Amino acid sequence: MKLDITENYPLSSITTFRCGGPADRLVTVGSREELLAAMELPRxxxxxxxxxxxxxxRGYRGTIIKFGPALSRISVRGCVLRAGAGASFSYAAKKACAKGLSGMEFATGIPGSVGGAVYMNAGAYDGSTADCLAEVKSVPQLEEFGLSYRHSAFMDKGAVILEAAFRLKKAPQEEIDAKVADLTARRKAKQPLQYPSAGSFFKRPEGHFAGKLIEDAGLKGESVGGAQVSELHAGFIINRGGATSSDVLGLMKLVQDTVMDKFGVRLEPEVRIIEE
Ligand SMILES: Cc1cc2nc3c(=O)[nH]c(=O)nc-3n(C[C@H](O)[C@H](O)[C@H](O)COP(=O)(O)OP(=O)(O)OC[C@H]3O[C@@H](n4cnc5c(N)ncnc54)[C@H](O)[C@@H]3O)c2cc1C
Known part of the structure; x- marks a missing residue:
């Protein structure tokens, strides 16, 4: 089997933070067999x-695997939307909404893939992946999804998600459209979407909101190199231009230490920090 491999691939070009060095190799897979073969490559x-x-x-000494178009297809049958792991989660959600199906409105502004959304149990406002996820094909196949706040069994077991199905409900089109419009407006007003970022940087600590703690600690607008705590939403670390990953990590530590000193609360990153 011949795999689609590119060596020395710049990770800054395929991450929304727009920073990070090169990966030794990037493999784009189009089938389960290709995925299994790519999984045999280093790391x-x-x-x-x-x-x-x-x-x-410094990048990533190993193999980054991405899903090509054949593992990114979306289909809707009755009230079930099925999508390959590489499909855009927001596009899948918009497709469901356009067919008068309710349940994925929350996802229309989440810029991840279907696989990433299941893995992270992505959620926003009053909805989450856990609320509508019906079926997952994964390697190895897991029977329990184990979904809780930004957590899944796929994370614990190192399982790869290949496809997911979401169970939705018929609803009046005007209701769905109004909900999507409302969530989109809230996101636009409150999130610094014009800058590269990875969304909310920290998980919500029990009984608090990360953004509020960071703002109350006086850290809005604080920066290290090109990385900055967003002036608009203190829960976001943004790349103001030319930020390195070290800048982002330096700012993360500054925020964690300051919030710990002032409020005794430990902020844990929601963003997955990947070792070289
Ligand atoms: C502007 C902005 C707004 C955001 N808003 C939200 C929000 O409202 N709610 C929210 O929850 N998140 C939000 N996020 C964060 C992010 O979009 C979600 O966490 C999303 O689910 C990540 O998906 P991804 O495909 O980009 O995953 P990646 O970043 O590519 O990967 C994240 C993790 O998932 C693993 N992974 C990805 N695909 C698979 C797979 N098929 N099988 C196994 N593991 C896999 C990766 O190995 C990695 O550990 C936001 C991000 C940005 C930039």
């Missing part, structure tokens, strides 16, 4: 849309 790691990861400035 395989699956990358979805790169919207919740931070790679090192």
């Amino acid at each position: 395989p790691m699956i990358l979805g849309n790169g919207s919740n990861v931070l790679f090192s400035d």
Whole structure:
């Protein structure tokens, strides 16, 4: 089997933070067989849309695996939407909404892949992947999804998600459209979408909101190199231009230490920090 391999691939070009050095190799797979073959290469790691990861400035000594078009198809039958892991989660959600199916409105602004959304149990406002996920094909096949806040059994077991099915409900089109419009407007008003980032950098600590703690600690606008705590939403670390991964990590530490000193709360990154 001949795999589609590119060597020395710049990770900054396939991550939404737009930083990180090169991966030894990037393999784009189009079938389960190709995935299994790629998993035999050194240090395989699956990358979805790169919207919740931070790679090192030195890059990644190993194999980054991405899903090609054949593993990114979306179909809708009755109230079930089925999508390959490489499909865009927001595009899949918009497709469901356009067919008068409710349940994925929350996902229309989440810039990840379907595989990444299942792996992270992505969620926003009042919805989450856990609420509508019906079926997952994975390697190895898991019977339990184990979904909790930004957590899944796929994470614990190192399983690769190949396909997911979401169970939705018929609803009046105007209701669906109004909900999507409302969520989109809230995102646009509150999130620094014009800058590269990985969304909310920290997980929500029990009983608090990360953004509020960071703002109350006086850290809005604080920066290290090209990385900055967003002025608009303190839960976001943004790349103001030319930020390195070390800048982002330096700022992360500054925020964690300051919030710990002031409020005794430990902020844990939601973003997956990947060792070289
Ligand atoms: C502007 C912005 C807004 C955001 N808003 C939200 C939000 O509202 N809610 C939210 O939850 N998140 C949000 N995010 C974060 C991010 O979009 C989600 O976490 C998303 O689910 C990540 O998907 P991805 O495909 O980009 O994953 P990646 O970043 O590519 O990968 C994340 C992790 O998932 C693993 N992974 C990816 N695909 C697979 C697979 N097929 N099988 C096994 N493991 C896999 C990777 O190995 C990695 O560990 C936002 C990000 C940005 C930039």
